[in-house]
Amino acid sequence: MDKKLMRILIYGINYYPELTGIGKYTGEMASWFAQQGHDVSVFTAMPYYPEWEIHKQYRGKLWYKEVIDNVKIYRCPFYVPKRINSKKRILHEFSFLWSSSFRWLPALFKKRFDLVITINPPFYIGFFSYIYSIFKKTVLITHVQDLQIDAAKNLEMLSNQEALNIMFKLEKFLLRKSDFISTLTLGMKERIIKKGIGESKIIMLPNWVDTDFIKPIPKDQSLRNQFNIPINDTVILYSGNMGKKQGLDLLINVAGQYKYRSDVHFIMVGAGAEKDNLENMAREKGLSNMKFYPLQPYEKLPTLLATADIHLVLQKKDASDLVMPSKLTGILSAGGCAIVTAVLGSSLYEDIRNHDMGILCEPESEQALKEAINIALLRDTTQIKKNARKYAERYLNKDKILTSFMSLINKN
Known part of the structure; x- marks a missing residue:
């Protein structure tokens, strides 16, 4: 890829104005890309985390567009449970997968994005990014913020071995189809390599901080x-x-x-x-x-x-x-x-x-x-x-x- 200004699409559930976790970093990433002159769009959900409640100013909205920091944000409605368990979390994630499909279909007939970045978790939203990359010949990056299936297994949030095996196979497929995989730590990188992914396509992208804003004060x-x-x-x-x-x-x-x-x-x-x-x-x-x-x-x-x-x-x-x-x-x-x-x-x-x-x-x-x-x-x-x-x-x-x-x- 030449060193030039690009059309970039970021796809993930969490985004600004969520103040903690994945949404914070995805929002800052998109804003930084826009500051560098790139044309940046985001397909995401209504902000809800970590309260697990859709923020007041977004309640009642369906498919909604806004522009923040020169980033075009295309939000989608979805289900947010008041009390979380494994089944409700899956329903929550799949409701976003369904609602975001209404963003992806028109995108296939519009000007091509040069770069698509999928934010994991959840890993399976990457299927839309992958399908888009086939039709549009775009560069596909999967950014792994959390090894969701490994964590669900180890923390006993999901115990059905057959379901786990299917999910691991699907995850491996999506990782292999990505042009690049970025992740946070060397430990996470090693775990991704053990899934059968070549080290050469893995890029380190640790979480960052604004050291000028957050600094020691009395x-x-x-x-x-x-x-x-x-x-x-x-x-x-x-x-x-x-x-x-x-x-x-x-x-x-x-x-x-x-x-x-x-x-x-x-x-x-x-x-x-x-x-x-x-x-x-x-x-x-x-x-x-x-x-x-x-x-x-x-x-x-x-x-x-x-x-x-x-x-x-x-x-x-x-x-x-x-x-x-x-x-x-x-x-x-x-x-x-x-x-x-x-x-x-x-x-x-x-x-x-x-x-x-x-x-x-x-x-x-x-x-x-x-x-x-x-x-x-x-x-x-x-x-x-x-x-x-x-x-x-x-x-x-x-x-x-x-x-x-x-x-x-x-x-x-």
Whole structure:
């Protein structure tokens, strides 16, 4: 492909103005492409994540077009369950597959896109991208944000072996038919190679951060006043999605062991499928030291991160190297000290250890989490915070990452 301005189509369920997870990064990617002069379109759904509720200004809309940051966004209606289980999630994803078909059919008869980027999960929406690439001879990229089937299997969200085998075969087919596959971590890359995919077509595209916007700021400029927390007390913050992959139920029990410490506050900020359950558990245990708050606007993210003395980046053992916790990039850029659950030998574990930019903790262990918190409470974490910021500036800069990504595509 020549180095020239392109017509780019991005296809995925999640997109801006979702503030966390995949939608945040897809939105920033599309905006960056448009800033470089490319003609960018997006086929996506109504924003709903992580609240699992369609945002107020989009309710009642069907097939809807809007333009944000010079990106043409074509939204589709779909089913969003109030309570999530495996069957409802599948119905949720297939409803988007159906509604987005009304975007793809007209696209076959219009001016050709030079590049189509499919955002996984869900993996099976890639069939529309693949069909389009056959008819239009376009370059097809599959961007793997989450190895969804592996995670569903390992987290026992899907146990039907026959169904799993079919899904793995379909996933492999779509990966093989892609011109390029991009993914977040070396661990995810290794897992994709083990699926029978050639290493030469895999491009690293780690999640990034705006290091100019998210940077270290003093506590007195944080949200401590808003949360009514004294400046000298200790704040342990979990911010982001509250779902099954995070395994946050054990945090409730750990927080209970600090009830006697009036100067230690557990702050939970965000939304997700498990939030109501977590709030009920905290209420039943009488955890006056744990408070829940809604997801904060993006413009408040630096002040939110500055509120914490200790950040929590938690996920279950079986999610290691299958998902890269997106919240970690912001914490590193803010110069925060994070307790990170990671399995020995995983790429996340190696990065944290090699750069001394956090406190490692065994996943799914109350005892290990409590010990890690005790270490963070007693240790001088100044150097960890400096290392975190240094790593973000060197490896997580958005312009550097996306420029490198486009260079690799153009080179081929």
